[in-house]
Amino acid sequence: MKILVAIKQVPERDAQVHVAADGKWIDESDLNYTINEPDAYALEEALQLKEKNGGEVVVVCAGPERVTSTLREALAKGADRAIHIEADDLGARDTLGVAQILADAMKAESPDLILTGLQSDDLGLGQTGVVMAELLGIPHATIIMHVEATGGGLKVKRELEDGWFQHVEMPLPALLTIQSGGNKLRYATLMGIKKAKTKETKTVQAAAATAPAIALERVYLPEKQKKTEMLTGTPDQVAAKIVEKLKFEVRVI
Amino acid sequence: MSGVLVVMEQRDGNWNRMSFEALTAGQQLAAKLGVECSAIVMGDGVGSLAVEVSSKKLAKIIAIEHTLLKAYTSDAYVAALDQAVKQAAPAYVIFPHTYQVRDFAPALATRFRSVLISDVIAMHDGPVFVRQLLQGKLNADYRHTAAGPCFVSIQAGTFRGDAVEAGTAAVETFAPTLDAAQIRNKPGELFRESAQTVDLSAAPVIVSVGRGIGEQENIPLVEELAKALGAELAASRPICDNGWLPMERQVGSSGQTVSPKLYLAVGISGAIQHLVGMKGSKTVIAINKDENAPIFEVADYGVVGDLFVIVPALTKAVLAARG
Numbered sequence: 001m002k003i004l005v006a007i008k009q010v011p012e013r014d015a016q017v018h019v020a021a022d023g024k025w026i027d028e029s030d031l032n033y034t035i036n037e038p039d040a041y042a043l044e045e046a047l048q049l050k051e052k053n054g055g056e057v058v059v060v061c062a063g064p065e066r067v068t069s070t071l072r073e074a075l076a077k078g079a080d081r082a083i084h085i086e087a088d089d090l091g092a093r094d095t096l097g098v099a100q101i102l103a104d105a106m107k108a109e110s111p112d113l114i115l116t117g118l119q120s121d122d123l124g125l126g127q128t129g130v131v132m133a134e135l136l137g138i139p140h141a142t143i144i145m146h147v148e149a150t151g152g153g154l155k156v157k158r159e160l161e162d163g164w165f166q167h168v169e170m171p172l173p174a175l176l177t178i179q180s181g182g183n184k185l186r187y188a189t190l191m192g193i194k195k196a197k198t199k200e201t202k203t204v205q206a207a208a209a210t211a212p213a214i215a216l217e218r219v220y221l222p223e224k225q226k227k228t229e230m231l232t233g234t235p236d237q238v239a240a241k242i243v244e245k246l247k248f249e250v251r252v253i
Numbered sequence: 254m255s256g257v258l259v260v261m262e263q264r265d266g267n268w269n270r271m272s273f274e275a276l277t278a279g280q281q282l283a284a285k286l287g288v289e290c291s292a293i294v295m296g297d298g299v300g301s302l303a304v305e306v307s308s309k310k311l312a313k314i315i316a317i318e319h320t321l322l323k324a325y326t327s328d329a330y331v332a333a334l335d336q337a338v339k340q341a342a343p344a345y346v347i348f349p350h351t352y353q354v355r356d357f358a359p360a361l362a363t364r365f366r367s368v369l370i371s372d373v374i375a376m377h378d379g380p381v382f383v384r385q386l387l388q389g390k391l392n393a394d395y396r397h398t399a400a401g402p403c404f405v406s407i408q409a410g411t412f413r414g415d416a417v418e419a420g421t422a423a424v425e426t427f428a429p430t431l432d433a434a435q436i437r438n439k440p441g442e443l444f445r446e447s448a449q450t451v452d453l454s455a456a457p458v459i460v461s462v463g464r465g466i467g468e469q470e471n472i473p474l475v476e477e478l479a480k481a482l483g484a485e486l487a488a489s490r491p492i493c494d495n496g497w498l499p500m501e502r503q504v505g506s507s508g509q510t511v512s513p514k515l516y517l518a519v520g521i522s523g524a525i526q527h528l529v530g531m532k533g534s535k536t537v538i539a540i541n542k543d544e545n546a547p548i549f550e551v552a553d554y555g556v557v558g559d560l561f562v563i564v565p566a567l568t569k570a571v572l573a574a575r576g
């Protein structure tokens with residue numbers, strides 16, 4: 001099975017973010033980047049499917065030069081090849097625009113299966129995979145916890161709200177958006193890191209951006225709506241204040 | 254092209270309650286724009302649900318009926334809605350941001366060469382739609398710029414489901430052209446994992462731990478606090494994903510929904526999928542090192558600080574207070 005995994009590079013979760021001067025995105029100068037967390041689970045699922053069924057795992061990322069570090073990490077974890085879609089202007093493209101350049105690069109590879117994360121940590125759109133499937137004309141299923149190859153197709157476990165699940169059977173080629181937690185993530189081994197240096201990363205240029213259907217106009221800190229009473233002081237003073245609240249207001253002590 | 258069309262969600266004749274929040278959003282947007290609001294109910298045998306919403310202030314209700322819409326599939330939903338939206342020609346199509354909508358609405362929007370503005374938390378004049386970035390650390394204003402209809406999904410809890418305006422509306426039936434051969438996925442029955450042994454929904458006091466705890470070895474730190482308080486221990490999703498605590502202790506949209514007297518959140522950022530599971534708590538106390546963490550937006554009391562310093566001090570103080 002030839003599996004393509006779309007991985008996105010996003011700011012680290014603990015990053016202190018500041019709005020950029022133009023007010024349209026965050027200031028990227030001091031940020032550290034990492035793989036989008038659900039995409040790490042998508043990669044893990046792909047690697048396990050390959051271990052069970054054979055085949056090839058190719059990771060694909062669209063973004064500026066810096067994203068190649070995330071592709072290298074994926075190669076070190078066991079992906080066979082990487083494709084870097086070079087685009088410095090992702091901010092000027094909407095979901096359809098980004099999905100289009102990913103779909104173009106993937107179509108050329110004729111994959112059996114495409115995996116994406118269910119949602120990116122930065123934009124949080126939760127759509128890119130579904131839009132890609134539509135553009136490629138292949139079936140999809142979202143928020144997937146488990147994938148099983150059956151004769152010629154797939155049986156997947158979809159997560160639904162409130163602790164419900166559902167199995168879905170589907171033909172190949174197909175696209176799945178992967179939820180976190182389905183597998184235990186592996187670490188890159190020293191051997192893997194060494195081997196990654198010999199693996200191929202192909203760079204392709206993204207087609208020019210077309211007019212977007214939606215526009216992000218302004219980014220800002222959310223206005224505080226709730227009056228939270230902040231408890232301050234030394235740790236012992238803070239602890240004493242909380243105990244006071246628990247005794248006399250919340251009444252749980 | 255004008256008007257607002259709200260797509261409601263049902264399964265086996267039962268509403269997804271978020272549908273009514275989307276209906277309120279649709280009515281408010283329509284009022285602001287001075288246009289009509291209509292609603293879609295879809296499935297196989299949704300007549301009585303359509304009648305139920307005919308007591309709402311709507312221009313009309315479109316009941317999309319087809320046997321192939323009985324069990325949800327993205328293919329059938331996209332095909333049916335593609336036809337119905339083209340016929341109704343609305344300027345805005347509003348959805349509740351449910352798992353099902355996440356599964357098909359982006360593909361539907363793509364058919365119109367448009368892009369769904371997903372998980373919207375507010376609407377302003379323009380109209381401008383507000384959504385969250387970076388898991389709630391920032392907000393962003395979005396505007397629809399294409400020629401076709403604007404597709405929007407509304408985050409859970411943003412609008413009140415009980416604020417839908419009453420009125421009367423006529424029901425129109427719409428029979429889409431669907432072919433079983435178009436439907437590529439075979440959906441199975443819904444199921445739950447083996448019975449839960451921990452019922453957090455009844456717990457009066459909950460101490461909940463998030464990724465701020467850093468490592469599995471640090472979990473006992475919050476365990477001790479929970480023990481001192483006589484509380485149940487709960488967690489955010491990443492803690493359960495990592496296997497540091499069992500899945501059944503997860504709070505949130507894909508975990509348990511809780512409403513204790515006290516919810517003490519330790520090292521939890523407050524992503525919406527977590528908040529929907531604990532918003533009903535009577536009192537929320539949050540300990541987080543980031544003063545801008547969204548969890549403070551729902552907290553009654555907040556402590557900005559390092560949990561590794563605050564939690565042990567608090568455990569000691571609680572034990573002392575209990576004697």
Ligand SMILES: Cc1cc2nc3c(=O)[nH]c(=O)nc-3n(C[C@H](O)[C@H](O)[C@H](O)COP(=O)(O)OP(=O)(O)OC[C@H]3O[C@@H](n4cnc5c(N)ncnc54)[C@H](O)[C@@H]3O)c2cc1C
Pocket residue numbers: 013118119143388462463464465466488489490491492503504505506507508509519520521522523524525526527530540541542543546558559560561
């Ligand atoms: C479809 C879907 C369903 C989901 N379902 C759920 C669900 O049911 N439940 C759920 O919880 N999540 C769910 N999620 C995930 C959710 O979006 C968040 O990713 C998750 O809740 C984040 O968990 P967290 O707050 O523990 O981690 P993070 O967001 O990483 O936050 C960690 C916090 O700890 C703080 N911190 C770090 N170190 C310290 C320290 N030393 N002292 C004090 N504070 C510190 C940081 O400032 C940060 O705010 C779901 C996501 C999706 C897309």
Ligand SMILES: Nc1ncnc2c1ncn2[C@@H]1O[C@H](COP(=O)(O)O)[C@@H](O)[C@H]1O
Pocket residue numbers: 006007008009036038039060061062063090098102115116117118119120121123124125126127128129
């Ligand atoms: N620039 C990108 N490069 C590679 N994959 C991406 C990119 N943007 C989005 N994706 C994929 O699409 C998924 C959903 O992203 P989003 O729609 O932004 O929430 C991510 O988890 C990735 O798998």
